[in-house]
Amino acid sequence: MNILCVKRSKVLGLLVVASAVLLISVLCTSAWAVQGEDRFALGNEAYAEGKYDEALSFYKGAIKQKGYSASLLYNMANAYYQKKDVGLAILYYERALYLDPGNADIQANLSLARKDFGLIAEPASDWQRFFNMLNLNWWAILASGAFGVFSLIYLLRGIRPGILKGAPARILTTFCLLCFMAGGTGVAMQYRNINRGVVIRDNVRLLVSPFDSASSSASIKDGKIVRIAKTYKGYLLVEGPNGKSGWIKRNAVESVVPSGGRS
Structure with a gap:
């Protein structure tokens, strides 16, 4: 009888500990999510006040805590647009549109940004x-x-x-x-x-080989869409506008579909 009581008390103790751990995990997750929402709201307040760098700082913090969402990426794109950062504005509009392709607001702002920045959208068929x-x-x-x-x-x-x-x-x-x-x-x-990228630096040289000393075949304006074919050390082989291919430095392009926590 005593052995049964001891076993029962051990089981109850384990259940209590497990329940406590589960409760703490839920509370921590909830608190983490709330902090992410708080940062998003603070970013919106800073944006409304015209403090775009501060807004972006809050938005990036929200991404680290709660991950990517179309609304968060859209607001970041708007902030970069206000800063006249062509490449990053287009990048984040494209990222937001990837998550929410049917969103009319994102489509309209992306189209407006391209028009204001003198960019031409990729031609797309009905299919x-x-x-x-x-x-x-x-x-x-x-x-x-x-x-x-x-x-x-x-x-x-x-x-x-x-x-x-x-x-x-x-x-x-x-x-x-x-x-x-x-x-x-x-x-x-x-x-x-997944292979689409956006040029985020202005007048990027399109090189014939992946070396600093390589000759340039063309230049690509920031905000342009490229297709990433492969990677070699610090360079990417891309297909640029008008079908031109070449190598550009990796830090000059960001993928539309981000990997990990890249922002």
Whole structure:
């Protein structure tokens, strides 16, 4: 009996400790999120007062605490736009649009920024515009969901051949296949955007080889979109406007899709 009591007390003690650890973790996470929201709000206040550097400092702090969001990136882009920082303004508008492709405000401000800075947008076909309506995650969810429903239908028909027959079943399976194809194409199209970068320094030289002494074939204005092909030491091989390719210094370009905590 005493042994059982001891074991029971140990179990209860472990449960209490585990509950306390869980509670502390939740409270810390909540506090961390609240701090991130506070920094975002403080950034908005600083922006409204015209203190754009201070606003950006708060926004970057919010990113470190709560991660990226379309609204946060959009506000950062607005601050860089007010500072006339061409490259970073375009970069953060593009990042915000990647997370929220259908946002009319982001699209309008990006278009306005390009117009004010004398930049020409990349030409996009109707297909590209359609597949840019959603980001990579949502196209993947659509494709996975459609494939899951399609598989479930055939599984149920294999178990009970009498169900899900006739025109309704054919319509449903056809719809699932179309959604799967659209989702897969959307994933492929959006995956290409991962290689897009924005030139963040003005009049960057496009070099014929990845060395400081290499000759220059052209220059690229800040705010221009390039496609990153590969990396070599401190250089990136990119395809610039008008299909021109060459090497530029890595610190002259930032990826539209950020890796890690880069900002």
